Amino acid sequence: MLGTVGYMSPEQLSGAPVDERSDVFSAGAVLYEMLSGRRAFPGASRHEIEERTLHAGLAPIEPPAPAGIEGFVWRCTEKDPARRFPSAQEAGRALADLREQTAELVPNPGVQPVPSPRKDLVAELKRRRVFHALVGYGIAAFAVLQIIEPVMHGLQWPDATLSYVVVALAIGFPIVVALAWIFDVNAGRIERTEPSPSNLRGARLALLLAGIGLVAAAPGLVWFFVLRRPPSPIRSAQDPTPSIAVLPLVNLSSDKEQEYFSDGLSEELLNLLARVPGLRVAARTSAFAFKGKNEDVSEIAQKLRVATILEGSVRKAGDQIRITTQLINASDGYHLWSETYDRKLTDVFAVQDEIAQSVVAALKLRLLQPPTSKERRTVEPEAFNQYLLAKQFYHRNNIDDYRRAQQIFQKAVALDPAYAPAWAGLALATFWVADSAESLAAVTAGQKQAVEAADKAIALAPDLPDGYVARAFVAIPIRWDFEGSTRDFEQALRLKPDDPETLSEYAVAVFRPMARLPEAIVALRKAVEFDPLNARVWSNLGYVLAMNGQVKEGREAFSRSLELSPRQSYTPYNLSLTFLVEGKP
Numbered sequence: 001m002l003g004t005v006g007y008m009s010p011e012q013l014s015g016a017p018v019d020e021r022s023d024v025f026s027a028g029a030v031l032y033e034m035l036s037g038r039r040a041f042p043g044a045s046r047h048e049i050e051e052r053t054l055h056a057g058l059a060p061i062e063p064p065a066p067a068g069i070e071g072f073v074w075r076c077t078e079k080d081p082a083r084r085f086p087s088a089q090e091a092g093r094a095l096a097d098l099r100e101q102t103a104e105l106v107p108n109p110g111v112q113p114v115p116s117p118r119k120d121l122v123a124e125l126k127r128r129r130v131f132h133a134l135v136g137y138g139i140a141a142f143a144v145l146q147i148i149e150p151v152m153h154g155l156q157w158p159d160a161t162l163s164y165v166v167v168a169l170a171i172g173f174p175i176v177v178a179l180a181w182i183f184d185v186n187a188g189r190i191e192r193t194e195p196s197p198s199n200l201r202g203a204r205l206a207l208l209l210a211g212i213g214l215v216a217a218a219p220g221l222v223w224f225f226v227l228r229r230p231p232s233p234i235r236s237a238q239d240p241t242p243s244i245a246v247l248p249l250v251n252l253s254s255d256k257e258q259e260y261f262s263d264g265l266s267e268e269l270l271n272l273l274a275r276v277p278g279l280r281v282a283a284r285t286s287a288f289a290f291k292g293k294n295e296d297v298s299e300i301a302q303k304l305r306v307a308t309i310l311e312g313s314v315r316k317a318g319d320q321i322r323i324t325t326q327l328i329n330a331s332d333g334y335h336l337w338s339e340t341y342d343r344k345l346t347d348v349f350a351v352q353d354e355i356a357q358s359v360v361a362a363l364k365l366r367l368l369q370p371p372t373s374k375e376r377r378t379v380e381p382e383a384f385n386q387y388l389l390a391k392q393f394y395h396r397n398n399i400d401d402y403r404r405a406q407q408i409f410q411k412a413v414a415l416d417p418a419y420a421p422a423w424a425g426l427a428l429a430t431f432w433v434a435d436s437a438e439s440l441a442a443v444t445a446g447q448k449q450a451v452e453a454a455d456k457a458i459a460l461a462p463d464l465p466d467g468y469v470a471r472a473f474v475a476i477p478i479r480w481d482f483e484g485s486t487r488d489f490e491q492a493l494r495l496k497p498d499d500p501e502t503l504s505e506y507a508v509a510v511f512r513p514m515a516r517l518p519e520a521i522v523a524l525r526k527a528v529e530f531d532p533l534n535a536r537v538w539s540n541l542g543y544v545l546a547m548n549g550q551v552k553e554g555r556e557a558f559s560r561s562l563e564l565s566p567r568q569s570y571t572p573y574n575l576s577l578t579f580l581v582e583g584k585p
Helices: 010-014 020-034 045-053 069-075 087-101 117-127 130-154 160-182 202-227 257-276 282-291 296-305 346-362 379-396 397-414 420-435 440-460 465-479 482-495 500-511 516-529 535-547 553-563 571-582
Strands: 184-188 189-191 244-245 310-317 320-329 337-346
Touching: 010 045, 010 296, 020 087, 020 130, 020 320, 045 310, 045 440, 069 184, 087 117, 087 130, 087 465, 117 130, 117 337, 117 440, 130 202, 130 346, 130 482, 130 516, 160 184, 244 282, 257 282, 257 310, 257 482, 282 296, 296 310, 310 346, 310 420, 310 516, 337 346, 379 397, 379 420, 420 440, 440 465, 465 500, 482 500, 500 516, 500 535, 516 535, 535 553, 535 571, 553 571
Parallel strands: 244 310
Antiparallel strands: 184 189, 310 320, 320 337
């Protein structure tokens, strides 16, 4: 599916056959935007724009358009192709007729008309249908640009390719004017136009026609080379490091209970990109804070401190999945890359790799090896399905859902005993279930099982950071092995540098109890840089700042935590301790 969402016709979006009438729809959308100053089918996400294009009508044009123009736009943008103009040529003729109707002046019977060379030229241009040809060519040129840009990014052609195409299309305008002047189409046959009795001849005529063509091409050239800002996807003045946020993929499945699959797939993509050297990836908690919210891409990027946004949708039916993704440059809203994948569920890991590699190529990152999901794969699709479902419950952070997550993780490892990420998830879920057990024997047994699950994850996938993070976290309350946990956290950070979850756990589990407060502060400041909307991380930062005597800075961090999550319980408690320390109960 090629084109820019917002200008694509309903049949393009639905995968139906397309013809010239699809280009007529795109031209109508552009004309609406020129007349009203707003998009024909606005929306904050690709999914919303697609829904409006498929089902919603156009809002009235404000300020009101000239007579007949609004009806022309309405016909161009009909949902049913049969009700549109059958071709760009017919649309051009209708538009020229409207131009003639609105330009006619009521003659003054007391004034004798005086022949004018300019009027003669305009009349001759109309007779030879030059204006029709220019409108038709303009629509065709627009369609070419809609196709060439996504193709260019998909084939990783240099950015200059688009400039060459624009120049070539601009050169075509004078050629079209000349051909329209010389030839005409009559009853499906190309015939030479009858000469006019005027004095338009020779070099003077050639220069005049070339000038008309250049004037027609000038607005597009000025917009592309002067007014249009070229994409700058991987650099910003504040932070030169390439950066990205992976927003939750929208669940388009008929079964809304499949939400866990789209969320889980989003998290898997995030984890894969987070291991790309030189790419800063916003953390899950912050990225998922925008789930279901209708916010502008540029605002989301500003809040997450990233330059690009990866968004899309997932449709799952049985063992078939359709994944649509697009990479957006936040500074100007341009799509740097987009693709739709129709695959079987067994190919989901290959699709993840393709998406990650396409993102890396679009951001122009140089890697010795392309990103791969090798360490996160399973041979059993149902095991992957159960793993994503378990993660959904685990992220709810309450004891009942920890128990459900533990049971589902156990199903996943039963389906594929070699599935390392599921063993790492099982370790953490088992730890929290054991932590709430009613007897000491149950606590001890559960903690032992948690460590064994973490050891199993590391043994199966030594290059997977999940197992090291799990073992480092669950082992401390059991073994009090701070040195061993330090080694595990360091190894996890080598495999997944600057991961905010690992940094936060490292600070809380190792640095804080060992009174290494300056190191804890450094780690947590870096964590909030990558996860700026995580209330718990801000609260942890406030706690260690206050413990280090930086009470004012600690309260500021606590305040930020409460702004993000006003109904939490742990931050008010920690904040109250700072006042008790100062003797201000």
